[in-house]
Amino acid sequence: MFIKEYITEIAKATKSLWTGMRLTGHYFIRLKTVITEQYPDNRDTLKMAERFRGEVTMPHDENNQHACTGCTACELACPNATIKVITKFELTPENKKKKALDTFVYHLDMCTLCGLCVDACPTGAIQMGQNFEHSVYDRSTLTKKLNKPGSKIREGVE
Amino acid sequence: MYTETQIISNSNDELVVNVGPQHPATHGVLHLVITLQGETIKKVEPHLGYIHRSIEKMCESLTYRQFIYASSRMDYLSAHINNHACALAVEKGMQIEVPQRAQYIRVIMDELTRIASHELWWGAMAMDLGAFTPFFYAFREREKITDIMEETCGARLTMNYMVPGGVMTDIHPDFQKKVKEFIELFKSKIDEYDELVTGNIIFQNRTKGVGYLSKADAISYGCTGAVARGSGVSCDIRKLYPYDIYDKVVFDEILETEGDSFARYMVRMREMRESVKIIEQLIDNIPEGEHQAKTKAVLKLPKGDFYTRVETARGELGVYIVSEGATTPYRIKFRSPGFSNLSALDQMARGGKIGDLMATMGTLDLVIPDIDR
Ligand code: SF4
Ligand code: SF4
Numbered sequence: 178m179f180i181k182e183y184i185t186e187i188a189k190a191t192k193s194l195w196t197g198m199r200l201t202g203h204y205f206i207r208l209k210t211v212i213t214e215q216y217p218d219n220r221d222t223l224k225m226a227e228r229f230r231g232e233v234t235m236p237h238d239e240n241n242q243h244a245c246t247g248c249t250a251c252e253l254a255c256p257n258a259t260i261k262v263i264t265k266f267e268l269t270p271e272n273k274k275k276k277a278l279d280t281f282v283y284h285l286d287m288c289t290l291c292g293l294c295v296d297a298c299p300t301g302a303i304q305m306g307q308n309f310e311h312s313v314y315d316r317s318t319l320t321k322k323l324n325k326p327g328s329k330i331r332e333g334v335e
Numbered sequence: 336m337y338t339e340t341q342i343i344s345n346s347n348d349e350l351v352v353n354v355g356p357q358h359p360a361t362h363g364v365l366h367l368v369i370t371l372q373g374e375t376i377k378k379v380e381p382h383l384g385y386i387h388r389s390i391e392k393m394c395e396s397l398t399y400r401q402f403i404y405a406s407s408r409m410d411y412l413s414a415h416i417n418n419h420a421c422a423l424a425v426e427k428g429m430q431i432e433v434p435q436r437a438q439y440i441r442v443i444m445d446e447l448t449r450i451a452s453h454e455l456w457w458g459a460m461a462m463d464l465g466a467f468t469p470f471f472y473a474f475r476e477r478e479k480i481t482d483i484m485e486e487t488c489g490a491r492l493t494m495n496y497m498v499p500g501g502v503m504t505d506i507h508p509d510f511q512k513k514v515k516e517f518i519e520l521f522k523s524k525i526d527e528y529d530e531l532v533t534g535n536i537i538f539q540n541r542t543k544g545v546g547y548l549s550k551a552d553a554i555s556y557g558c559t560g561a562v563a564r565g566s567g568v569s570c571d572i573r574k575l576y577p578y579d580i581y582d583k584v585v586f587d588e589i590l591e592t593e594g595d596s597f598a599r600y601m602v603r604m605r606e607m608r609e610s611v612k613i614i615e616q617l618i619d620n621i622p623e624g625e626h627q628a629k630t631k632a633v634l635k636l637p638k639g640d641f642y643t644r645v646e647t648a649r650g651e652l653g654v655y656i657v658s659e660g661a662t663t664p665y666r667i668k669f670r671s672p673g674f675s676n677l678s679a680l681d682q683m684a685r686g687g688k689i690g691d692l693m694a695t696m697g698t699l700d701l702v703i704p705d706i707d708r
Contacts (some may be wrong), residue, residue, distance in 0.1 A: 179628075189536070190536035193534045193535050193536045193539075194535065194536060194537075196530050196531075196534060196535075197530065197532070197534075197535050200527060200530055200531050201468055201531075212475055212478070225485075226482075226485045226486045226489070227486075228485075228486065228487070228488070228489040228504070228507070229485055229489055229490070230489040230490050236631070248444075250632075254400065254401070254402060255401075256397050256402075257400035289404065290490065291404040291493075291495045292489060292495060292503065293400065293401065293404065293495075296498070296503060297375045297632075305489060
């Protein structure tokens with residue numbers, strides 16, 4: 178009796194090992210099932226998801242205009258003090274003082290890419306960009322000015 | 336008594352061995368001080384604190400919208416469910432009614448996260464026992480989930496998709512299609528997992544009867560999740576205290592009674608199938624409407640304390656907020672599942688062999704940032 182049980186046990190064990198091996202073999206001979214992405218080589222064709230949060234960007238239109246009013250809502254929404262909005266006062270044609278954006282400082286090295294600032298912006302002036310290759314040799318280059326030099330606020334944005 | 340990275344032997348023929356803080360099997364910076372007699376474990380003492388980031392303290396200076404993102408950094412494998420717990424706590428305080436659509440989306444995402452987390456655990460657990468291939472199979476399917484997450488939430492691991500009152504953005508137009516495709520694919524793959532590991536004789540011999548935790552011990556150590564359910568303790572928050580729309584979906588709470596490593600393994604394997612069931616019930620019926628309730632820009636919780644709990648992939652996560660009526664919480668406490676589950680490790684491993692310790696630890700599904708916070 179004992180011998181019989183012993184042999185069944187061994188037979189079962191061997192079978193269970195072969196079941197696993199069969200699966201491995203199944204994939205081993207089917208090259209189509211390989212899903213590895215050859216990352217640095219496929220950079221040209223690599224497309225990130227549309228909503229992917231890679232960095233905060235400020236889109237400018239063809240007239241070098243953005244939509245930021247300098248309201249600092251994004252600065253307040255950010256949990257890491259990543260954004261610093263420096264404002265200035267501009268004179269409107271009616272000779273009134275109006276707050277406007279001077280410099281939009283963005284510290285990429287402190288950003289957790291949470292997207293709260295984009296969510297908070299009332300005018301949609303900032304967006305998340307898809308670029309994720311952020312490595313640099315000098316850390317200070319990660320502090321960026323997002324509004325382009327000479328840019329202005331788009332007309333009609335309040 | 337121990338000193339760092341030394342092997343000490345004391346007068347009773349006992350040997351003190353340090354495993355970690357950097358050790359491949361601890362999946363993070365966990366330091367175990369193990370007292371051995373020969374090969375038999377006398378005592379296991381976890382030393383914590385290597386990645387303590389004081390998230391609870393940090394949360395005190397963040398507003399109720401901001402602190403949610405910090406909870407993703409605790410149990411990063413079920414980041415979405417952590418966020419859910421925080422959002423629920425704020426909603427409870429503010430008495431915000433969450434739109435149906437948001438509730439459906441939240442629960443579908445939760446279950447996807449649970450599957451992804453269990454898959455990673457499955458691969459890592461098999462790797463602890465020396466099988467390297469399962470890790471790749473697990474990641475192959477997990478990648479599909481992270482792609483779905485990336486498309487809708489914008490990030491793969493730390494989604495930060497929850498806001499008080501709903502979800503940040505509406506689902507991606509392809510979301511339903513992709514999830515259905517994934518579910519179909521996953522159903523066949525999960526049988527592959529069973530074929531590859533569950534039935535394997537080496538795996539069974541190394542986990543069956545090892546790391547035993549009795550029902551009474553599981554309760555007294557405060558274990559939750561698969562660890563407690565493997566010992567027959569019914570503790571699924573989704574069933575006992577349903578939140579969002581968990582009371583409307585039909586699923587079983589998985590219970591195993593053996594209390595050994597294999598039972599805990601089986602709980603998680605079967606839980607994946609339950610998650611598939613839940614998603615299948617919901618994915619076609621996401622109601623139309625708002626994905627976010629209208630809330631004020633600055634949230635102020637009324638004076639008082641609020642506690643909510645959810646079932647993460649590892650067990651019960653509790654979020655306790657004490658509010659003084661300001662825009663930031665006065666105190667936040669997270670009751671993390673990993674911490675209590677780890678405390679039972681000594682009980683499980685004692686009397687066993689050191690070689691079995693890794694198998695036992697694998698079934699605890701430890702995420703160290705969750706334990707240290
Ligand atoms: S993504 Fe988050 S961390 Fe980064 S700037 Fe915006 S709010 Fe701050
Ligand atoms: S980016 Fe948006 S939120 Fe930030 S200052 Fe400009 S307008 Fe305000």
